[in-house]
Amino acid sequence: MAEDEGTTESRAERKERTRRAILDAALALAADSNLAAISLRQVAKQVGVVPTAFYRHFGSLELLGLALVDESFRSLRLMLLDVWRHAPEYRDFIDGSLPIVADHVRDNRSHYAFIARERVAGPPRVREAINHEIALITRELSTDIARSGAAEQYSSTDIGLLADLIVSFVVTMAERLVEDPDSEARTLDQARTQLRMLLVGALNWRSREPADGGR
Amino acid sequence: MAEDEGTTESRAERKERTRRAILDAALALAADSNLAAISLRQVAKQVGVVPTAFYRHFGSLELLGLALVDESFRSLRLMLLDVWRHAPEYRDFIDGSLPIVADHVRDNRSHYAFIARERVAGPPRVREAINHEIALITRELSTDIARSGAAEQYSSTDIGLLADLIVSFVVTMAERLVEDPDSEARTLDQARTQLRMLLVGALNWRSREPADGGR
DNA sequence: TTGTTCAGTGAACGTGTGTTCACTCAATAG
DNA sequence: CTATTGAGTGAACACACGTTCACTGAACAA
Incomplete structure (x- = not known):
């Protein structure tokens, strides 16, 4: 009516x-x-x-928690679409991605704080749900690296380990942005350099190891 | 008597x-x-x-928590002395260190679980105490890298960032060992490779960047 | 032997907890 | 217009909470 x-x-x-x-x-x-x-x-x-x-x-409060995990990651995945979209170039992958992540953390501080806390301290089912979501994202990053990068230069195992390394690092960075929002600029600056170090390692990886992958 | x-x-x-x-x-x-x-x-x-x-x-329970932080890190620092001692060679730095850390995590699971949880979810003073201890360890690793490695090849800023990267990674690895003790072997194996990737990045770092440090 | 110290007791307090149940009464469906 | 649905109510329950206080009695110092 x-x-x-x-x-x-x-x-x-x-x-x-x-x-x-x-x-x-x-x-x-x-x-x-x-x-x-x-x-x-x-x-x-x-x-x-x-x-x-x-x-x-x-x-129950636990089911409430699962709902919060759900809406946090729904929003996070939308942000990641932006990241993949804005970082087609391997060159400025870092400079293109990090600010988007930082913006999203700033705009959704309470959700990120929730995820960071409950990932390790929440009820078992909540922890499980969060870790599962992170694992999915890691898997996505793996296929993305394999697709856009030199897929046959590295073994899929190593690509997975690299993706995990990157995701773990970004999780740590997000934790820091949440814990101390005032130092965002400095945290981001350091994270950018550290991510570069990490990628330099990835780029020089196979050249230092006896090749066993590549198919 | x-x-x-x-x-x-x-x-x-x-x-x-x-x-x-x-x-x-x-x-x-x-x-x-x-x-x-x-x-x-x-x-x-x-x-x-x-x-x-x-x-x-x-x-109060909070002071109890601070006491637990204290005894956890007292034990952890003793373990780190072992690590520094058993890893004088840069070559097998990783293979020498990781098992010691893994042993210590296995033998002190409840303490590490406590630290991992309360670092992000504990009362503010407890979180603060834990983060302070981790910062101290990072600083120690920095001076150790500066001393044993090529100190004048990298800026002290970059050494600090590398130390932070390593400590953050080891914290993440410890979290995983605590969360899923049954997968210790696999977790360790992956961590070893990932740490190698990271160090390869460090070794090839300055050579890829325009030098501005180095004195 | 005598007096002190102090880790542990047990009752009591006001308040907060999750969960149940029968209820109201406005938005809806027929 | 009438009947149903269901979000929100309010009382009641049995129990757990932190903290207070005066206490007991064994280990101790003198």
């Missing part, structure tokens, strides 16, 4: 609004400690809703 | 025994979640002591 009064709100809209408020409240509360240390009642109070209402949206 | 009955226990000994039991209980309980999520009463119950007795040893 929805006739006059522009402020009418459908039932589904209202529910989604509360759901978002719960997600945001949990994100904010967990920021001062972590998911396992906050309570359903704290979240409900912060949202301005009675504790029982929580169950209309999530069966 | 202390005549017959070999089982006599001095007052100080008894206190130290309880203190250790509290530390171990906290370590064990936190392993299933994290420090901020456990309670003083859980720890006391696990030790088999009344909650109030806790205060005879630690003013």
